[in-house]
Amino acid sequence: MTTTAPPSRVRPLPDADTPPGGSGGGTSRRRVIGRTPRAFYWMVVPALVLFAALHTVPALIGIFYSFTNYAGYGTWDIIGIGNYVALFQDDRVLRAYGFTFGVAIVATILVNVFSLLLALFLNAKIKFQSAFRGIFFIPYVLSILVVGYVFQYIFANSLPQIFSGIPLFRDNILANPDWAWLAIVTLTVWQGVAFSTILYIAGLQTIPQELYEASSIDGASTVRQFWAITFPLIGAFFTINMVLSMKNYLQVFDQIIPLTNGGPGTSTESITLLIFRGGFQGGEYAYQTTNAVVYLVVIILVSLVQFRILQRREVDF
Amino acid sequence: MHHSIPRPHAGPRRRRRLLTAIVVTAVASATLSGCAPSGDAGVTTLDFFQFKGEATADFQRIVADFEAENPDIDVQLNTVPDPDTALRTLLVKGKTPDVLTVNGSGNYGQLARAGVFHDFTGDPLVEQQNPAVLDILDALGSFEGDEINALGMANNADGIVYNKQIFEEQGLEVPTTWDELIAVCDALEDAGIPAFYGTLADAWTAIPAWNALGGQLQPDDFYDDLRAEGGDVGPDSAVSFSADYTEAMEKLQTLYSYAQDGYRSRGYEDGNAAFANGESAMYLQGIWTINPILAANPDIELGVFPYPAGEDPDDVRLTSGVDVAVTIGRDTPHLAEAQRFVEYLLSPEVVDGFVESQVMFSTLADAGPNPNPVLAELVPYFDDGRIIGFIDHQIPASIPLQPIVQQYLLDGNMDAALANLDNEWRKVALRSTRTEE
Numbered sequence: 001m002t003t004t005a006p007p008s009r010v011r012p013l014p015d016a017d018t019p020p021g022g023s024g025g026g027t028s029r030r031r032v033i034g035r036t037p038r039a040f041y042w043m044v045v046p047a048l049v050l051f052a053a054l055h056t057v058p059a060l061i062g063i064f065y066s067f068t069n070y071a072g073y074g075t076w077d078i079i080g081i082g083n084y085v086a087l088f089q090d091d092r093v094l095r096a097y098g099f100t101f102g103v104a105i106v107a108t109i110l111v112n113v114f115s116l117l118l119a120l121f122l123n124a125k126i127k128f129q130s131a132f133r134g135i136f137f138i139p140y141v142l143s144i145l146v147v148g149y150v151f152q153y154i155f156a157n158s159l160p161q162i163f164s165g166i167p168l169f170r171d172n173i174l175a176n177p178d179w180a181w182l183a184i185v186t187l188t189v190w191q192g193v194a195f196s197t198i199l200y201i202a203g204l205q206t207i208p209q210e211l212y213e214a215s216s217i218d219g220a221s222t223v224r225q226f227w228a229i230t231f232p233l234i235g236a237f238f239t240i241n242m243v244l245s246m247k248n249y250l251q252v253f254d255q256i257i258p259l260t261n262g263g264p265g266t267s268t269e270s271i272t273l274l275i276f277r278g279g280f281q282g283g284e285y286a287y288q289t290t291n292a293v294v295y296l297v298v299i300i301l302v303s304l305v306q307f308r309i310l311q312r313r314e315v316d317f
Numbered sequence: 318m319h320h321s322i323p324r325p326h327a328g329p330r331r332r333r334r335l336l337t338a339i340v341v342t343a344v345a346s347a348t349l350s351g352c353a354p355s356g357d358a359g360v361t362t363l364d365f366f367q368f369k370g371e372a373t374a375d376f377q378r379i380v381a382d383f384e385a386e387n388p389d390i391d392v393q394l395n396t397v398p399d400p401d402t403a404l405r406t407l408l409v410k411g412k413t414p415d416v417l418t419v420n421g422s423g424n425y426g427q428l429a430r431a432g433v434f435h436d437f438t439g440d441p442l443v444e445q446q447n448p449a450v451l452d453i454l455d456a457l458g459s460f461e462g463d464e465i466n467a468l469g470m471a472n473n474a475d476g477i478v479y480n481k482q483i484f485e486e487q488g489l490e491v492p493t494t495w496d497e498l499i500a501v502c503d504a505l506e507d508a509g510i511p512a513f514y515g516t517l518a519d520a521w522t523a524i525p526a527w528n529a530l531g532g533q534l535q536p537d538d539f540y541d542d543l544r545a546e547g548g549d550v551g552p553d554s555a556v557s558f559s560a561d562y563t564e565a566m567e568k569l570q571t572l573y574s575y576a577q578d579g580y581r582s583r584g585y586e587d588g589n590a591a592f593a594n595g596e597s598a599m600y601l602q603g604i605w606t607i608n609p610i611l612a613a614n615p616d617i618e619l620g621v622f623p624y625p626a627g628e629d630p631d632d633v634r635l636t637s638g639v640d641v642a643v644t645i646g647r648d649t650p651h652l653a654e655a656q657r658f659v660e661y662l663l664s665p666e667v668v669d670g671f672v673e674s675q676v677m678f679s680t681l682a683d684a685g686p687n688p689n690p691v692l693a694e695l696v697p698y699f700d701d702g703r704i705i706g707f708i709d710h711q712i713p714a715s716i717p718l719q720p721i722v723q724q725y726l727l728d729g730n731m732d733a734a735l736a737n738l739d740n741e742w743r744k745v746a747l748r749s750t751r752t753e754e
Binding site: 089156160263267281282287 | 401402405409424427431517518520579581582584713714715716717720721723724727728740741744745747748
């Protein structure tokens with residue numbers, strides 16, 4: 001009590017000006033004990049305002065425009081659900097969905113397999129552990145557009161010379177309508193593994209060492225330890241990685257621009273690329289906004305389904 | 318004590334505050350005097366939106382000359398990357414520039430139809446334009462279909478660029494019909510020289526040839542009829558890509574069969590460098606590649622001839638677009654000053670100097686002779702008005718034309734490509750008729 005006394009004697013001065021607060025010490029104690037301190041609510045306000053102004057409001061405006069024929073400039077009228085009717089009859093949109101989901105599923109699986117293996121390696125007792133962790137995180141820091149142009153050069157110029165015996169690589173995989181997606185997945189995985197690895201390392205560090213000691217006394221092999229201890233105990237991290245990866249790769253865009261720009265033909269045209277092309281370059285702003293609104297709902301649904309399925313198999317200790 | 322403690326703090330703080338105030342005032346006044354019209358009552362500031370990044374230096378010179386002659390007008394030259402998006406952003410904000418240069422593309426047509434630009438009808442400048450240029454601009458679109466919303470300043474040309482040294486060594490003549498072109502290709506093939514350098518990795522590089530062949534081989538008024546069909550375009554409609562574009566597509570594929578090995582994986586930059594180094598005899602591009610090619614090899618001797626699509630040399634038309642058009646914002650408060658500036662931009666001396674520097678063609682009816690020898694073979698087509706516009710400007714930007722043509726050249730499935738074009742046209746037409754109701 002003696003330590004708290006001097007501050008409480010200083011505080012009443014400013015507090016005295018605030019009208020209904022009552023006498024200082026009592027109020028502040030009630031603020032803390034009764035419920036969450038009001039200050040915490042005020043701390044949330046700036047983020048809330050920014051989120052609403054920069055995210056929620058634009059999203060609502062976008063939803064509104066999806067019911068208009070706005071071209072991005074000039075006059076417009078409200079046209080009801082016409083854009084939605086046209087959207088569901090547009091085979092180009094369906095093709096883009098097919099491509100996007102294919103890439104997203106393959107990339108999600110590969111990213112999680114590789115990053116889990118990498119996390120196990122980086123969490124083991126190896127030399128230069130933190131140096132390796134730093135090196136493997138570099139891809140995440142680099143701009144994907146810059147890396148994309150480097151990969152584009154590798155696929156278009158280096159690989160054709162190195163693998164001049166393999167037709168797929170010799171003829172520039174990026175110009176191959178059937179396999180160009182593989183190049184996009186390669187770049188996506190190369191870049192995406194870094195972030196998932198960090199999350200998995202964090203997860204691995206939450207597992208108590210005693211479990212491994214106890215199980216090794218019981219004679220469990222390393223593989224058995226992984227499936228019986230490690231994997232179940234990082235379940236929550238597995239869930240969040242799967243959901244985040246899927247959500248990110250459903251929005252694949254940056255990788256495509258430098259590598260194929262949607263080509264050859266429209267074989268690597270993702271939904272987001274289609275929205276950008278049609279909406280900003282094709283003068284069909286409202287129509288592609290409709291596409292974006294529908295896609296927002298699809299992504300939310302996919303994420304919810306993933307959460308439901310994956311959380312069921314998580315274990316808590 | 319209580320009063321003496323704050324003082325040592327207040328001193329520096331007040332001094333710092335004073336310093337900040339001085340700095341802020343200084344910066345603000347500097348910025349303001351930089352932005353605001355310089356205080357002279359009689360000076361009008363014109364906002365000049367200039368889209369062509371390659372021509373910035375030319376326009377800086379032109380603007381400086383104009384300001385020297387017209388001290389009462391201050392022209393603010395703005396050149397931005399991605400001008401289409403930048404202009405749309407300005408329009409959304411209601412900040413239409415006073416004077417603009419625009420590219421004569423489908424995009425220009427959209428904006429003109431939306432009523433963004435001034436109507437030049439009755440302006441004496443219209444009389445000075447090459448009528449073919451006015452036709453090209455009119456075909457792109459105008460407000461309510463009967464205004465003149467822009468005037469041409471420089472025209473480009475879509476022709477086959479060829480290497481004069483290789484043609485001379487092989488004893489080849491410039492072809493004037495399709496059969497002669499194929500004969501040239503066969504002769505080059507026998508000599509082991511690729512006729513063309515293909516760069517299909519960049520989808521758009523197939524479009525110059527497609528434009529030239531399609532524009533010459535399609536039925537008259539094809540796009541007017543296609544627009545009239547609108548949402549009914551398909552295998553059974555009176556006009557369609559499937560019915561009317563087979564010859565152009567077949568001939569395009571034939572040209573690419575003479576391209577070098579690996580043409581599928583090369584890009585535009587590769588093509589410019591390779592053609593400059595004599596790796597092929599011809600190049601399926603337009604006159605916009607001349608400067609990049611000369612940059613890679615200043616000693617190359619170039620010529621350009623129009624794509625000969627048919628059997629009669631007299632039917633050959635040069636595909637040409639208005640590369641730089643000049644226009645005025647519809648509601649500019651400085652119309653008289655803007656008109657004076659446009660009149661200066663389109664005066665014969667300015668246009669001649671500009672097209673010479675940019676390796677392009679004058680849009681004026683009585684243009685001075687273009688001194689560039691590379692373009693010499695194309696000049697008669699302009700003088701006789703034997704020019705047609707780019708057909709891809711008639712196709713809405715939301716149709717993926719470039720990818721479809723690229724895919725066709727890769728897989729050779731012409732029926733699928735043409736059906737795809739018909740289908741996309743039908744869908745876009747349905748969406749836009751729906752929106753106009």
